[in-house]
Amino acid sequence: xxxxxxxxxxxxxxQARKTSxxxxxxxxxxxxxxxxxxxxxxxxxGNWTESGQVIFQNFLMTFFLQFLIVLMALFFGTAIVGEExxxxxxxxLTSRPLARPAIILxxxxxxxxxxxxxxxxxxxxxxxxxxxxxxxSLSSLGTVLSYYLVLLLGLAAYLSFFNFLGxxxxxxxxxxxxxxxxxxxxxxxFPGTTQKLSIVHYLKSLLPRYTTSSGKLxxxxxxxxxxxxxxxxxxxxxxxxxxxxxxxxxxSYKEYxxxx
Amino acid sequence: xxxxxxARNLSRWYGNVLGISEVTLDIEPGITALLGPNGAGKSTFxxxxxxxxxxxxxxVRIFGQKVWNNREIFWRLGFCPEVDxxxxxxxxxxxxxxxxxxxxxxxxxxxxxAWRALELVELKEVxxxxxxxxxxxxxxxxxxxxxxxxxxEVLVLDEPLxxxxxxxxxxxxxxxxxxxxxxxxxxxxxxxxxxxEAMTSEIVLIHQGKILARGDLHFIRELLDQHPHMIRIKSPxxxxxxxxxxxxxxxxxxxxxxxxSAVTFETHQRDRFFDRLNQLVLESxxxxxxxxxxxxNLQAVFDYLVGK
Numbered sequence: 001x002x003x004x005x006x007x008x009x010x011x012x013x014x015q016a017r018k019t020s021x022x023x024x025x026x027x028x029x030x031x032x033x034x035x036x037x038x039x040x041x042x043x044x045x046g047n048w049t050e051s052g053q054v055i056f057q058n059f060l061m062t063f064f065l066q067f068l069i070v071l072m073a074l075f076f077g078t079a080i081v082g083e084e085x086x087x088x089x090x091x092x093l094t095s096r097p098l099a100r101p102a103i104i105l106x107x108x109x110x111x112x113x114x115x116x117x118x119x120x121x122x123x124x125x126x127x128x129x130x131x132x133x134x135x136x137s138l139s140s141l142g143t144v145l146s147y148y149l150v151l152l153l154g155l156a157a158y159l160s161f162f163n164f165l166g167x168x169x170x171x172x173x174x175x176x177x178x179x180x181x182x183x184x185x186x187x188x189x190f191p192g193t194t195q196k197l198s199i200v201h202y203l204k205s206l207l208p209r210y211t212t213s214s215g216k217l218x219x220x221x222x223x224x225x226x227x228x229x230x231x232x233x234x235x236x237x238x239x240x241x242x243x244x245x246x247x248x249x250x251x252s253y254k255e256y257x258x259x260x
Numbered sequence: 261x262x263x264x265x266x267a268r269n270l271s272r273w274y275g276n277v278l279g280i281s282e283v284t285l286d287i288e289p290g291i292t293a294l295l296g297p298n299g300a301g302k303s304t305f306x307x308x309x310x311x312x313x314x315x316x317x318x319x320v321r322i323f324g325q326k327v328w329n330n331r332e333i334f335w336r337l338g339f340c341p342e343v344d345x346x347x348x349x350x351x352x353x354x355x356x357x358x359x360x361x362x363x364x365x366x367x368x369x370x371x372x373x374a375w376r377a378l379e380l381v382e383l384k385e386v387x388x389x390x391x392x393x394x395x396x397x398x399x400x401x402x403x404x405x406x407x408x409x410x411x412x413e414v415l416v417l418d419e420p421l422x423x424x425x426x427x428x429x430x431x432x433x434x435x436x437x438x439x440x441x442x443x444x445x446x447x448x449x450x451x452x453x454x455x456x457e458a459m460t461s462e463i464v465l466i467h468q469g470k471i472l473a474r475g476d477l478h479f480i481r482e483l484l485d486q487h488p489h490m491i492r493i494k495s496p497x498x499x500x501x502x503x504x505x506x507x508x509x510x511x512x513x514x515x516x517x518x519x520x521s522a523v524t525f526e527t528h529q530r531d532r533f534f535d536r537l538n539q540l541v542l543e544s545x546x547x548x549x550x551x552x553x554x555x556x557n558l559q560a561v562f563d564y565l566v567g568k
Contacts, residue, residue, distance in 0.1 A: 007363075014358065
C-alpha cells in the first residue's frame, strides 16, 4: 500500500497547488508577514517596547496556533473527501486500483505537506522580520524551528480530525468551525482536566516559555495547567493516528452518493 | 461466449426510492447498450458494476470476481462517469498523466499512454489547454480518454454522447466501434434511441429499475408478436399488392402513400406476411423497389414496451 499512498500523494500534491483553496491559504499565510512588517514598523517608531521574541510568541499563539492552522486544517482536512464529492470527481479515484485507505493517507500527506510548506514560509519570514536585529543569532533559528514543529504537530492533529469529519459527515465545515473556533477556544479556560479535551491544550503545553509570556495576550495562558511535554506529544500523535485510522476504516466501507 | 460482467438479482434503493430491482444480466464482449429514460436505473447499474456503489441485494462479478474494493478488477476496468466534472486547474495532458500515475506506471509510460489516449480521442492539439476551456464535446472525449488510457478490457461509459454536437457524436461512436473491434467489452448507456442504434443492436431496455427486454434489436422485435409490425413497400404496383394482401387475416391496417407509390402494412405475423409477399411477387410479377420497416427501431420497441 505504500506505493499507492505515494501515487496518490504525488497526484494531489501537484494538483492541489493549482486550486483556489491553496491560493487563498497562501495569501492568508502571507498576511502574517504583512502583520509582522507593520509591527516591526511600529517597533522602529518606538511604539512597541516588547522584545521581538515576545511579540512573535504572542503572534504565534494568536494568529498561527489558534487561527491559521485550525483554518488550514479545517479546509484542507474536510476537502480530502469533501472536494471529491462537491466536484463529483470521486469516480476518477475510486475506479483506480488503489486501496481506499491509500486514498485517504495519500491525500492527507499531500495536504499536510502543502499546508506545512506554506506555514514554514510564513513562520520563518515573520520571525525574521520581528527578530532580525543586533541581538539576533543563528541559535534563534532553533527556537523558531521548535515553534514550527509544534505548529506542524498541531496541523497534523487538526487535519486528521477534520479529515475524519469530512469522511463521516455530509456538511463537515460547520461542525469543524464549531469545534475549531468554539470548543477549542472555550475549553482551554476551564480548570482541571476539562481543558485536556482539546487539541490546543497539548500544543500550548509544548510551546517554549509559555508560562513566562508577558505579552498583551498573556491572559490566554492564565488557566493553562500544562501536560508534560512527552505526554503532550504522545497524545497528539495518538490523535493523529486514531482519527486517520477511523477515516480509513470508514472510507473503506462507506458509499458516497450525489444527486444526479 | 463467456460473460465478462455477471449481475445477479441486483437491487438497490436510495432510501425509499428504487434505483434498480432484481436485475440479472450477463454482458459479453462487444458493445452492450443500456437504454432507458432518465431515472430508469442505468447509472445505478453502472455505478454498481464499477464499484462506486454496493447493491442492497444481489451481486455483480467481472471476470468472475467481485468488484467492490477489488484493485485487480480496477486494472481491467475503465469508467467514464456521466457527470461533467474535472479537477480544478488541470489541462488535458495533466489530467490524463495524473490519473495514469495512480496506476503506478513509469514516467515514460505515463507520457506515452496519455498521448496515445489523446490521439485516440483526437485531442492532441489541445492537450496543453486547460480543461475548463474545452468545449462540451472535448470534455466528453477527455473523460473517455481517462477511461481507456490504461487499456482496460472492460469499458463502462455512462451517457457518452450526452450533450454533444453531431460531429462529436460521430467521432465518439466511431471510437467506441473501434474499441469493440479491438475486442473490448463496452457498456454504454443512453436515453436517446438513435444514438444507441448507431452503436449497437445489442440492447438492454431498462425502465423503473427493471430490465424490460434484452437482446439483439431484431430478436427483441420478434418477441413482440402482439405488437404490430409496420412494413412499408415501395412499388409501382402498390395498389395491386394492397388489394391482394388485404384479404389476409393477419393484416391489421393498410396505409397508402400515393405520392411515393408506397403502401404500409401493419401485421402481427411478420413471417406469414413475408411468405405471402414472396408468393405474390413470384406469381403476379409485381416489381418491388424497396421494403422497409418504419418502426423497426429502438424507439418503436421502447415505446411499446413501456406502454406508450
